[in-house]
Amino acid sequence: MATTEEIRSQLAELVNDVAGVPVDEVQLDKSFVEDLDVDSLAMVEIIVGCEEKFGVTIPDEESKNLKTVGDAVAYIEAHS
Amino acid sequence: MTTLKASVGSPYARILSIGSALPSRVLDNEYMVQFIDSSDEWIQQRTGIRERRWLAEGETLESLALAAARQAIERAGLQASDVDALLLSTVSHFHQTPALAPKLADELGMVDAAAYDISAACAGFCYALAQAEALVRAGSARHVLVIGAETLSQLTDLHDRGTAFIFADGAGAAIVGPSETNGIGPVVWGSDGSQAGAIWQTADWQSAVADGSWPALGMDGRAVFKWATSFIATATARCLEEAGLTPDDLDVFVPHQANNRITDTLLRYLKLPEKVVVARTIQGLGNNSAASVPIAMDSLLTSGQAKSGQTALLIGFGAGLVYAGQVVTLP
Numbered sequence: 001m002a003t004t005e006e007i008r009s010q011l012a013e014l015v016n017d018v019a020g021v022p023v024d025e026v027q028l029d030k031s032f033v034e035d036l037d038v039d040s041l042a043m044v045e046i047i048v049g050c051e052e053k054f055g056v057t058i059p060d061e062e063s064k065n066l067k068t069v070g071d072a073v074a075y076i077e078a079h080s
Numbered sequence: 081m082t083t084l085k086a087s088v089g090s091p092y093a094r095i096l097s098i099g100s101a102l103p104s105r106v107l108d109n110e111y112m113v114q115f116i117d118s119s120d121e122w123i124q125q126r127t128g129i130r131e132r133r134w135l136a137e138g139e140t141l142e143s144l145a146l147a148a149a150r151q152a153i154e155r156a157g158l159q160a161s162d163v164d165a166l167l168l169s170t171v172s173h174f175h176q177t178p179a180l181a182p183k184l185a186d187e188l189g190m191v192d193a194a195a196y197d198i199s200a201a202c203a204g205f206c207y208a209l210a211q212a213e214a215l216v217r218a219g220s221a222r223h224v225l226v227i228g229a230e231t232l233s234q235l236t237d238l239h240d241r242g243t244a245f246i247f248a249d250g251a252g253a254a255i256v257g258p259s260e261t262n263g264i265g266p267v268v269w270g271s272d273g274s275q276a277g278a279i280w281q282t283a284d285w286q287s288a289v290a291d292g293s294w295p296a297l298g299m300d301g302r303a304v305f306k307w308a309t310s311f312i313a314t315a316t317a318r319c320l321e322e323a324g325l326t327p328d329d330l331d332v333f334v335p336h337q338a339n340n341r342i343t344d345t346l347l348r349y350l351k352l353p354e355k356v357v358v359a360r361t362i363q364g365l366g367n368n369s370a371a372s373v374p375i376a377m378d379s380l381l382t383s384g385q386a387k388s389g390q391t392a393l394l395i396g397f398g399a400g401l402v403y404a405g406q407v408v409t410l411p
Contacts, residue, residue, distance in 0.1 A: 017348070018348075039125070039126070040302070041126060041305055041341050044302055044305050044306050044309070045305075045309055045345055047306075048306060048309060048310045052310075060302070
């Protein structure tokens with residue numbers, strides 16, 4: 001079972017790859033849209049990337065609730 | 081016991097030539113944002129589109145298709161009478177019967193040619209190319225004219241801020257003929273009708289006529305983007321595998337010009353080498369559906385960015401949902 005920090009770190013790499021956000025900035029309290037400037041299309045890619053990377057399924061209605069990095073990490077922890 | 085003769089075709093097929101035609105009306109993003117709450121910057125960031133081409137007065141789906149077809153026939157060094165089949169892919173021929181293909185064949189001077197329309201939206205050119213390759217190899221036709229032509233401006237809701245700036249007009253054509261060596265790889269294609277609602281005509285003709293409205297194209301951008309950046313990415317990789325190639329063997333990548341952001345994601349997934357030339361005609365032409373792949377090929381060839389004999393990966397995907405892709409040798 002991956003730790004919260006391991007999931008955050010892998011997610012940070014994904015966000016960096018998709019949206020070019022420096023990995024250090026991808027911290028749990030950061031909002032994807034407001035703080036990291038991730039737009040809706042990049043967010044779709046991050047969701048798809050999470051599904052592949054962490055082996056979870058993130059339905060559209062759930063993905064809309066993933067506002068912060070912490071929300072995404074918590075979802076992955078609960079469902080992987 | 082009677083014995084039926086079977087047709088005998090060419091061992092291989094290839095694209096002999098490409099042609100294209102664009103309408104003359106150029107509309108920039110500033111024009112489009114008169115009708116929607118959006119901006120030039122937002123449109124460019126989300127799609128890569130700076131301007132698009134729409135029909136001007138006097139231009140029609142038919143005139144564009146004919147111009148592209150004539151160029152392809154001439155560049156192949158053929159006469160129209162040498163071409164014995166015509167496949168037109170379009171979703172913007174509003175006269176359902178008869179199909180437009182027989183009329184085009186007649187106007188081009190083709191004689192008694194097999195001619196029919198297909199409807200496979202933005203995958204239409206690659207769908208028709210697969211059919212053309214099969215017809216030539218099966219011996220059902222010797223030279224096939226494949227046309228992708230669209231006038232999506234006529235199906236655009238100027239006030240829909242999700243689509244108004246995307247769709248455009250244009251036509252592209254190719255002649256597919258016999259070859260001693262293979263120039264068209266195996267097609268990778270399919271459909272997912274469970275996602276019919278991802279891109280759709282807002283009303284069927286019967287109800288549109290009944291209430292006196294004119295339908296437009298609607299799109300669930302999020303669903304399409306998700307499909308294109310996940311399922312289509314893997315399908316595109318399969319086109320290479322089926323052709324027995326690796327990314328290093330590739331010179332040119334021509335994805336359907338749906339959205340530059342989709343192209344960016346496909347590139348990240350495919351890990352194509354730097355040397356591979358990537359079609360980005362959407363920037364100046366918008367998304368012209370079935371016409372986008374042949375127009376992009378023609379643009380790369382005529383600008384010298386791509387060269388005859390190079391290996392190009394094509395992938396089309398769109399309303400249906402449908403997709404088709406193959407690796408080809410450029411003419």
